[in-house]
Amino acid sequence: MSQAPATRPTLLAIGSEFPPFKVTQEEMYEGLLKKWYEKVPNAERIVKNTRVRSRYFAWDPRQALANGSVPTGDRSEVFEKTVLDVAGRSVGKVLAQVDRSKVGSIAMASCTGYMGPTPEYFIAKQFELTSSIRRTFIGHMGCFAAFNVLKVAMDSLAARPDEHVIINCTEFSSLQFRSDANAEQAVIQALFGDTSASAVVGSAPDGEGVQFIRTHTEQIWGTHELMTWNIKNDGFFMTLSPYVPFVIAENIHAYLEKLLGPEKLSVGDVKHWIIHPGGPKIVEMLGKQLKLTEAQLASTWHVLGEYGNCSSATVMLVLEHMLKADKPQRGEYGVMLAFGPGLTVEGALVRF
Template sequence: MSRLVAVGTALPGRAHPQQDIIDTIGPLLSADPARRAALARLQHSSGVRTRHLALPLEEYGALTSFGRANDLFISEGTTLAEQACRTALSRAGIEAVDVDFLLFTSVTGISAPSIDAALVGRLGLRSDVRRLPSFGLGCVAGAAGIARVHDYLVGHPEHVGLLVSVELCSLTFQRGDDSTANLVSSALFGDGAAAVVLVGRSHPAGRVGRRGPEVLGSRSCLYPGTADQLGWHIRDTGFAIMLSAGLPDVIAEHLAGDVATLLEEHTLAREDVTTWVVHAGGPRIFDAVAGALDLDDRDLQVSRDCFAAVGNLSSSSVLHVLADTLERNGPAPGSYGVLLAFGPGVCAELVLLRWEAEP
């Protein structure tokens, strides 16, 4: 067992209305009036009201190289990651020097040394902190990150783990690409970061009565034959989105069985779960999850609200939903929750949570 003690989030700049973003980005994607009209339709049907972007809107027209975009990912991403970590550690009441394990994840930029190395000095982490940078899990990595930090803490019950995710999706926009996948991506994805502090069961912050749920277990699911559904094509111009219209069908086919398997391992059933922390992937993802798990509008309200306010933040998305859930809902003591997200592979990661019953 481990305990999720605190979540910190960070967003760059101010919230831009969806229309302003489309008006700026649209001409960079296509000169074809029909494709621009398609982008406008996607924008209006997306459910996104506002998004935060790493750069001022007027600077995207000059962003013409992968190298420049990646340099900005490193500089801006490190700043956002630091903000999220500081917030999470402050809320947890834990000093940076006490962190034993640091897992960093992103899929919107690359660097060596990775951003987590820069965080050691910026945050005041110990030089012997165990670091594990991750690339390639995509949107699923927020959930997978919690699961992998939990796995570490099961073997190190006195330790502190810190998960940090940063995604600057706007830096991956592909100029001159008016494919449907790129138009959808341009209408849905935003920029942001998140950090989560977890502790092992023997750590003082893991005692019963502390705010935050226990992590009871997780399940990883990889669906063969779906590699072309979601991911990146790596081009000279950077990361080009690979996004299939069939992705919701994959979720609809597999999710109910995977959730049932996770719950059965803990002698639970679907009816025992009262809180659903669902990756804010978009309207069709929400519909697929709701249909597979027989959820109503209330079950997905936090996810939908988060998506409307900031868009899809890739791996940071489900962590923002988690932060909003802890802030808004205050799940009932003794209740169970499932946190879930999807990513390239196609894969899913499910995490079982439990809020302590009142003593």
């Protein structure tokens, strides 16, 4: 009796959509940040040094926050009104590329707003997916949460290899912008943008398609105070230490040994790098540590410049752009990386 060929979790479709307000960094600075940070030394230089050129927003912060902060509930109402449109368009884009009757699960991540039922409920209903669909919503994990929805998909496929899984990350960081007048907050409000990125993952024979070989999670204990994300009466509040890039760079080789070692691979075997642009310093330091070329970092820099740091959705934007721009060849390896509160490093080994 012939044995069925081995299968792996495989990317079947990927796509992104954006909210309606596109604002250049210069427009954002002149229209709002200049006023907020007039007492912060070198505020304009801080904003420019993020290397963000433009961002998409779920609302126009220049108008919504012109008179100062607004309550958390008001911010949440905008999230509820916007998330189903933007995430729905993103999910619709990838569903159009697959057989939706095979979709058995949907996993969604967002740390920038809450509602119940959670958004993926309404998205599944909108597209008339099966009423028995398994739903998972992952909240408040930050910039690395794309890997959490990916791992839900991989686990689902291990149990039910004949199904497809929708994964989605939708983040509206602009809904939590704040006017706290210090350099740390100036960096944050100049860095983050909004988007929705989706993918469909299914099973395919080993060696056919963009396949997720393995993932690895690493908590860097004792560093949790360097990046935090908490709820206040007037919105969510983030802290972001300038030491974060140094800690990530110091630990990246040990991390990659754990991700790549079980597959008998090293950094030199990886041609494509899909790195979450948490900020320009992170990208610069990782590029130097890993001896990456400008071409290997091009998609990461492109996403940072055109969209900013879009929290959990960002690494999916980088993957989407890299697939179009680099056109990886069959059998080449890639590594996806993202970083967030913990500090936590998440990654996946991909074979094209």
